[in-house]
Amino acid sequence: AQRVTQPEKLLSVFKGAPVELKCNYSYSGSPELFWYVQYSRQRLQLLLRHISRESIKGFTADLNKGETSFHLKKPFAQEEDSAMYYCALIRGNQFYFGTGTSLTVIP
Amino acid sequence: DAGVTQSPTHLIKTRGQHVTLRCSPISGHKSVSWYQQVLGQGPQFIFQYYEKEERGRGNFPDRFSARQFPNYSSELNVNALLLGDSALYLCASSLGRTGMTYEQYFGPGTRLTVT
Numbered sequence: 001a002q003r004v005t006q007p008e009k010l011l012s013v014f015k016g017a018p019v020e021l022k023c024n025y026s027y028s029g030s031p032e033l034f035w036y037v038q039y040s041r042q043r044l045q046l047l048l049r050h051i052s053r054e055s056i057k058g059f060t061a062d063l064n065k066g067e068t069s070f071h072l073k074k075p076f077a078q079e080e081d082s083a084m085y086y087c088a089l090i091r092g093n094q095f096y097f098g099t100g101t102s103l104t105v106i107p
Numbered sequence: 108d109a110g111v112t113q114s115p116t117h118l119i120k121t122r123g124q125h126v127t128l129r130c131s132p133i134s135g136h137k138s139v140s141w142y143q144q145v146l147g148q149g150p151q152f153i154f155q156y157y158e159k160e161e162r163g164r165g166n167f168p169d170r171f172s173a174r175q176f177p178n179y180s181s182e183l184n185v186n187a188l189l190l191g192d193s194a195l196y197l198c199a200s201s202l203g204r205t206g207m208t209y210e211q212y213f214g215p216g217t218r219l220t221v222t
Contacts, residue, residue, distance in 0.1 A: 004149075043110070043111075043212075043213045043214065043215055044150070044197065044199075044213040045212075045213065046210050046211070086149050088149075092163060093140075093157075093163030094152045094155070094165060095140070095142075095150070095152050095211075096152065097142075097149030097150045097151070098149050099147070099149050100148075100149050
């Protein structure tokens with residue numbers, strides 16, 4: 001079975017502090033992982049995907065197969081980063097989402 | 108383009124009734140996926156349709172069905188509604204079959220309340 005676990009439902013950090021949103025997965029094959037974000041009153045949207053190895057809005061995520069993790073990181077949090085973040089895994093045509101982490105950046 | 112649109116935005120139904128939710132994808136997108144999001148949870152995959160054929164199905168009972176029309180719009184049908192079907196139903200569209208190549212774009216969702 002494929003599972004995506006986000007252990008923190010809520011996370012608060014101060015502006016300018018580093019932030020890390022945790023994501024662990026269980027999957028027997030080669031995972032394809034994503035981070036989605038939902039800002040207040042906006043639609044769910046793709047933030048980044050592991051295969052692109054890109055940095056979006058200062059966020060990066062590294063796939064660690066040994067620890068089966070795909071944590072999302074940003075060195076300096078901004079107030080506009082406050083949002084709901086979902087880690088997701090795809091197998092075939094099916095997406096599996098985690099339960100989400102609500103990030104609040106305190107001014 | 109207004110992006111993915113869904114109708115209605117809100118809906119209240121009684122247990123045992125039937126409901127139809129509608130989704131219009133972004134112009135040019137041929138794939139539509141449906142998700143159920145219960146309060147406090149992440150979206151759960153229900154169906155994916157591509158080129159009017161079902162390409163994926165999540166772990167939902169047969170009371171849930173869907174179809175895609177020649178213009179690539181889609182309907183999600185739920186029969187014999189249960190209280191547990193109360194949720195936000197999200198539609199997402201993509202150019203091709205959802206995966207690493209094609210990004211999926213989400214609609215605003217339909218909020219279904221079953222009483």
